[in-house]
Amino acid sequence: MYSLREAWLIMHDKLPYEQWDGRMYCNETDANITFRANKTQGFMAAYTFTLVIEGWLTIVYNGKELTLSPNDLYIYSPGLEVTILAASENYRGICLLADEHLTIDSPTVHDLVNIAYAPIVQLHEPKIALSHEDAHRMEEKMREIVGYLHSDHIYKNKILQMLYAVFLLDVQSVQTKAISQRQVPQRVEELFFGFIRLLPVHFAEHHDIAFYASSLNISSVYLSRIVRQITGRTVIDYINQHLLMEASYLLRTTSLSVSQIADRLHFADPPSFSRFFSRKKGITPKDYRKHISI
Numbered sequence: 001m002y003s004l005r006e007a008w009l010i011m012h013d014k015l016p017y018e019q020w021d022g023r024m025y026c027n028e029t030d031a032n033i034t035f036r037a038n039k040t041q042g043f044m045a046a047y048t049f050t051l052v053i054e055g056w057l058t059i060v061y062n063g064k065e066l067t068l069s070p071n072d073l074y075i076y077s078p079g080l081e082v083t084i085l086a087a088s089e090n091y092r093g094i095c096l097l098a099d100e101h102l103t104i105d106s107p108t109v110h111d112l113v114n115i116a117y118a119p120i121v122q123l124h125e126p127k128i129a130l131s132h133e134d135a136h137r138m139e140e141k142m143r144e145i146v147g148y149l150h151s152d153h154i155y156k157n158k159i160l161q162m163l164y165a166v167f168l169l170d171v172q173s174v175q176t177k178a179i180s181q182r183q184v185p186q187r188v189e190e191l192f193f194g195f196i197r198l199l200p201v202h203f204a205e206h207h208d209i210a211f212y213a214s215s216l217n218i219s220s221v222y223l224s225r226i227v228r229q230i231t232g233r234t235v236i237d238y239i240n241q242h243l244l245m246e247a248s249y250l251l252r253t254t255s256l257s258v259s260q261i262a263d264r265l266h267f268a269d270p271p272s273f274s275r276f277f278s279r280k281k282g283i284t285p286k287d288y289r290k291h292i293s294i
Contacts, residue, residue: 055091
């Protein structure tokens with residue numbers, strides 16, 4: 001996967017400012033700028049939060065077409081493919097991007113697990129329709145982050161982390177208004193985030209539920225139940241999502257052969273990898289590579 005820093009360079013050819021650490025950025029966007037995201041979304045290890053200010057934007061997110069209008073907050077989560085299809089000429093938004101680890105390690109994200117279908121966890125409903133007041137408040141928070149990003153404040157990084165935590169709490173607040181709250185026991189929450197932390201490190205080598213369950217000292221059945229309870233998805237869904245994302249990334253950005261990629265991702269053999277990729281993508285690895293090189 002691309003880090004946020006790598007993705008930014010691909011989209012914009014230069015860093016936003018010389019000393020940027022690649023952990024967080026926030027900027028205004030328009031139709032021209034937003035189409036650049038098609039180069040990296042689905043392959044970027046970062047969360048993005050886009051608030052539509054004016055005009056409209058149409059995207060395909062995880063196979064579902066969505067149209068975003070003013071006061072809509074769109075949340076991109078790492079691993080699911082996104083394509084920006086169209087945007088109005090007057091489209092304007094403000095976009096906050098944050099490194100995946102910065103987000104997952106934030107205590108505020110743990111609070112989001114307590115909200116049924118919280119977008120950072122659930123991933124399949126990435127749009128929240130905000131009231132005018134909520135949208136205005138979140139825009140103000142994002143613009144405050146912009147201000148500190150370009151400041152020389154001695155405690156800039158700490159302040160940015162705190163502002164991001166406040167922003168995530170606002171996400172939680174607006175989500176709570178839309179859906180009913182469902183409390184998750186602390187132990188269940190801890191186990192879920194334990195799985196989420198293990199996954200990016202071990203998915204290439206371990207495709208089986210048993211490894212993650214054993215690492216957390218629980219049974220495979222219990223881990224499966226926890227993940228489905230919190231997210232509505234299966235453990236295998238999460239593993240396959242990471243495998244597909246990494247395979248697509250390697251096909252796009254390296255000259256590794258299909259056999260070498262299959263070996264790197266610990267498939268039994270190249271045909272097994274090709275069948276997996278074709279089933280998930282609807283195209284063979286070789287044809288996928290040819291298509292993106294055109």
